[in-house]
Amino acid sequence: MEFRDNQAIYLQIAEYICERILLNQWTIGDKVPSVRELAVQLEVNPNTVMRTFDFLQQKEIIFTKRGMGYFVSEEAKEKVLAFRKEEFLGNELPVFFKNVHLLGLDFDIIKEKYEAFKTANF
Known part of the structure; x- marks a missing residue:
């Protein structure tokens, strides 16, 4: 690791x-x-x-x-989900939104990339 x-x-x-x-x-x-x-x-x-x-x-x-x-x-599983969601929403999502704004990204492109990621990895 x-x-x-x-x-x-x-x-x-x-x-x-x-x-x-x-x-x-x-x-x-x-x-x-x-x-x-x-x-x-x-x-x-x-x-x-x-x-x-x-x-x-x-x-x-x-x-x-x-x-x-x-x-x-x-x-x-429920405890992990609650903990990870709280961490993500509080720490990672604001950084993500900042980058989306600064880079002028469109959410349609993000959705397309997300779907491709899910298909490739899960």
């Missing part, structure tokens, strides 16, 4: 986990890789992964079973 400079690594790892949940790669009750496994896989410090897991637990996206590890919560 390549990390961006403009966001904390633990939040980028949280996005990675949330994306797996939204794509149904990890579903309700699935065991999440351990802190060590994920740290090795993503080539980060285990403390960073632990910070991610703490963050996701606070958001009620994952939960822990004592001695067994972390698991995807029953309401994970």
Whole structure:
């Protein structure tokens, strides 16, 4: 995983986990890789992964079973959607709108590009 400079690594790892949940790669009750496994896989410090897991637990996206590890919560998908929508609408969409305005882009072109993106990727 390549990390961006403009966001904390633990939040980028949280996005990675949330994306797996939204794509149904990890579903309700699935065991999440351990802190060590994920740290090795993503080539980060285990403390960073632990910070991610703490963050996701606070958001009620994952939960822990004592001695067994972390698991995807029953309401994970809904919680992820709510969290990601809030982040997108508050942080990314204003930048997008600014660029649309500055570049004089037409929403018909954006819609066409969006449909092509969906077809190619999903």
